[in-house]
Amino acid sequence: MMARWGMVIDLDRCTGCGECMAACHQENNLATAGPEETVQRSRAFHWLRLMPEFSGRYPEVKLRFLPQPCFHCDNPPCVRVCPVQATYLSEEGIVGQIYARCIGCRYCMAGCPYNAKVFNWYEPKRPRGVERGANPNVSLRPKGVVEKCTFCHHRIMRAREEARAAGRPLRDGEVSTACAESCPAQAIVFGDLDQPGSRVSQLARSPRAFRLHEDLGTRPKVTYLAEKG
Ligand code: SF4
Numbered sequence: 001m002m003a004r005w006g007m008v009i010d011l012d013r014c015t016g017c018g019e020c021m022a023a024c025h026q027e028n029n030l031a032t033a034g035p036e037e038t039v040q041r042s043r044a045f046h047w048l049r050l051m052p053e054f055s056g057r058y059p060e061v062k063l064r065f066l067p068q069p070c071f072h073c074d075n076p077p078c079v080r081v082c083p084v085q086a087t088y089l090s091e092e093g094i095v096g097q098i099y100a101r102c103i104g105c106r107y108c109m110a111g112c113p114y115n116a117k118v119f120n121w122y123e124p125k126r127p128r129g130v131e132r133g134a135n136p137n138v139s140l141r142p143k144g145v146v147e148k149c150t151f152c153h154h155r156i157m158r159a160r161e162e163a164r165a166a167g168r169p170l171r172d173g174e175v176s177t178a179c180a181e182s183c184p185a186q187a188i189v190f191g192d193l194d195q196p197g198s199r200v201s202q203l204a205r206s207p208r209a210f211r212l213h214e215d216l217g218t219r220p221k222v223t224y225l226a227e228k229g
């Protein structure tokens with residue numbers, strides 16, 4: 001049976017430490033942008049960002065963070081606007097990007113209401129020696145293409161192959177994204193939303209569950225759990 005991959009992020013557990021961002025960079029061979037790009041041109045390069053959110057009034061201002069990957073929407077506007085079908089929705093609900101087909105028009109970036117995609121304005125740079133530590137399961141992207149979170153699709157494929165070789169179905173919890181795996185607070189849970197007993201599907205039905213901008217009809221597959229109390 002096909003899975004429908006999704007994620008739950010518990011904001012009551014998230015401390016905003018940034019470990020998820022660092023793990024995503026490392027796992028997916030993201031290029032680094034220097035201070036000129038990140039600070040002066042606001043072109044920080046992340047597949048998963050920590051969005052700050054302020055609430056309350058001075059001096060009782062409260063700051064919290066929303067880790068925000070691509071939401072792998074079930075009705076993704078980015079896919080509808082791509083003129084060359086370089087971005088697509090897979091049968092398992094993952095919104096993918098075909099780098100060799102991308103012409104860099106950035107319509108998909110304009111179409112995404114969550115700012116989840118990034119564009120390679122320059123030939124990607126990596127600190128010296130980092131290439132040797134690149135993840136061989138994730139392709140390096142060239143200048144001029146749009147890229148985004150893949151829900152660590154390569155990990156899903158590897159886990160499925162291992163399960164197939166062992167002659168059994170994939171078990172809940174067997175696949176994890178780099179961000180979920182690295183989170184010291186275990187705030188991120190990944191899994192099959194269509195498997196009724198899976199942890200992610202149970203958490204997604206929590207009374208604390210909400211999704212960002214549901215009113216847009218994008219049907220995101222990343223669910224947040226509101227803080228308790
Ligand atoms: Fe596309 Fe943005 Fe939805 Fe990701 S969050 S699927 S990039 S519209």
